[in-house]
Amino acid sequence: MRAAHPELAGTLDREGTRLGYEVYGDGEPTILLLPTWTIIHSRFWKMQVAYLARHYRVITYDGPGNGRSERALDPARYTPDAYAADALAVLDECQIESAVVAGVSLGGQYGVALATTAPDRVSGLIMIGPALPLTPPSPERSVIYEQFSKPYPEDVEGWGKYNLAYWHDHYADFVQYFFSQCFSEPHSTKATEDAVGWALETHSRVLEAESAHPGPESDWAKMLSSLTCPTLVIHGTRDRIQPYERGVEAARLSGGALLSMEGSGHLPNVRDPVQVNLAIRDFVERLPK
């Protein structure tokens, strides 16, 4: 059973793609919880929704490729700008003028894109373990950038599994590995099971389309420096996916607050939900009224 049930669960069509969204609670302001990498869907916010919805209106939606949204295979559907347009479509559909926006990992990119294209719709931006390439990737993951499209060796291990052909051949195994790295915290069995389950609701061709989304690469540093809304960055010091230094840099560039989570991994909202919930609430309460 869910801890909170949506007041409204709808779908909308944006340029031919069906997106599923949900609205919880009716407090002010509205908190828009963005999708992340489409390997999982909006349920990854499950530890936030019930608490935040007791105080605010909370909107979640699935990006293209997972959950109740269409398994779109057009790479153009997965650019940060396309995600920003999705978010605006959801806000329009729910008749929300502006919202506090939160994103995890790639959701950090989507949030920055949204706040840049529509600054008047974003009253505050929270980035959790943001996937903003402001500092070099971790050495263990550099193999991804060299080997992704090449054939994988038979005895492939570790991040070598982040490989297009491996995804198609051994999707479930890749997913298992990926989330074992996301949850670097001990005793993360339930969090891993959940994430793997959501990942198995989509398939490798969706991830292929997402990974093939066309450039150009955005100037994230410049966009962060130009943000006009208050920001909060939350980043685990043991994040094996997005180095902690990226969060520090994102906070610095955007002139925002930083919550360092010592010992936390890539998804502190899942693994350390109490602190993340309280930090979101504190951030929202301090926003200019």
Next chain:
Amino acid sequence: MRALEPSRTATVDCRDVAIHYEVYENSGPTILLIPPSPITHSRIYKAQVPFLARHYRVVTFDGRGNGKSGRPVGVSRHSREENVADIVAVLDASETERAIMVAHCHANWWAVDLAAAHPDRVVAMVAISPGVPYLGRPHRHWSEVASTWDSHLDDPSGWGLFNREVIVTDLERWVSFFFGSQLIEPHSTKQLEDAVSWALETTGEILADSEEAQDLDLPSREEVAAQVATLDKPILVIHGDGDVCQSADKGRGLADATSGEFHLMTGAGHLVAARDPVKVNRLIQQFVDATTGVNMKTHTWSRGLSRQKKALYMSSPIGLGHARRDLAIVEELRALEPDMQIDWLAQDPVTKVLDRAGESIHPASAWLASESGHIASEASGHDLHCFQALRRMDEILLANFMIFQEVVEEGTYDLIVADEAWDVDHFWHENPELKRGSHVWLTDFVGFIPMPEGGSHEAFLTTDYNAEMIEHIARFPRIRDRAIFVGNPDDIYPETFGDGLPKIRDWTEDHFAFSGYITGFTPPNPDETEEIRADLGLEEGEKACVVTVGGSGVGQHLLEKVIAAYPMAKAQMPELRMIAVAGPRIEPESLPRQPGLEVHGYVDRLHRHLSVCDLAVVQGGLTTTMELTAAGRPFLYFPLKNHFEQNFHVRHRLGQYGAGTYMDYSATDPEALADAIVAHVGETVDYRPVETDGAARAAAMIAELI
């Protein structure tokens, strides 16, 4: 002593009245504290200033008619308009463009007028126990006595004392009744004394004029409603539900009319800022930060299981004894918990000892207001009324508690060890929701004992303080996870806590564990004694008399008296040498010199001197006398006059050990002292042995909580 001195003080002339103001410089928004004059002055905010000034720029002032401001006479000189003009003058003179206004009682009406007339000067308002006419229902007792204000009453009493003639001719009677009625909270003796004494700094005539001035230019209900409706400022109203000056309904009325935030404090009276300062300070901080958006800081949170074990240790700076026994406990604790990080929140002179021992001192220690400085400022000659000194330390204890609380909220401490850290124990019981970590309370005495000279009033006060402590622990047994008495049950003073209260020993045995005494050192054996004596340059056959007054800075007079006695004693006993140790807070150069007399400043490991001397002359402090007892040395001890702990608790404990010779300072002249020195030097003693495992026992009790 104040907890914090202002950066600057000045006066500004406003319509021929000198208005005194004080500025506590800091970055960040300015907070202006507006007192409800002239019944009180800026000191009514003494519990707010040190805390707020650590976070914001703070300006305080004395309103016309009280404090260090002028005393204009005449009703028209106390109008709302005049008081608002004073506020503007203070803002201008202190170069404050705009500020968050914090006002109490009727001063909130001035703040509302100010915000309406000068909206650009007001960022936001904190209204404490506010009374603005027509907003909310006032208490009936005010309207009931309005008609007799100007009358001559034959036998006025109660609210009937609110009468011009009574106030003009017997101000104290009115303000004692008024503040006595306002302080509905039990155990408010200190707040009552403060409020009455500040009120008595004005005159009855001025207070009566100011009361009549409230009716000048009285706006209509509609005018007030229109004024507050257009304020458009963030406002926080804090009100006690038991406020018998301004009914809580008036606070709610102001909050409703301004769409402000209303914070009701139940069980609280009119003087919430004085009586529940921790809560009020935190409410102000939360409101200011939310309003101004400052202090969006960088935070770190550590996952529970990835945390190192951490303890925060607090050691009372009053006297040097706590530091050494606490170091001894910490050494034992490290043996049991080698991986635990131990930080100290401590101040001079404890930090001197800790520095030398290479301990980790929390950087917030630098912010602590000086407790030992306060104690020194309270001493006069060989006299320290330590109970009253502790009461008058209220604002310092509060200021230090607010620092402590910030440290524990950020520091993820598993364990808080408070060796007579009165602030922690008291304010956690007053604000139990603030407790963080396991709390170990250590003390070497329980119970305030009145000095006979203080008469029944002092007995009333000590009983009240003891009753509060007993009630605290009965109501919130979860605050102290362990209470350790540094000593044994027999050491407890065999009296009661006061009329109607239990025997100290019975209660303490029920609520404390006993560690035995903790000296922090092992007395030297005979061989070591010879070695140390040689180290100190003592010749064979010389008789060494060591004089020391501890670390508190109180003791110059005793040193001088002993130094004066020295030639007389030396004449009787040529082999007598005297070594006087002034301690860290007395300049050795300030003491008279005598041939053959050595004077030292601070001496490291003074216990080495004491443990090999042939006689010690000391005050009545527990640490030094017990060191002498443990080392089996003869000593004369002079308890400080009016120091209940030295006169009752320590003297009783020394009696248990059969140790030392009690001396009365005022009854002993240098001649008598010289005779006593000669009579006791080199005396063979037969004290009860002092246990040597106290630190290990205390550490074991503490370690159980980790």
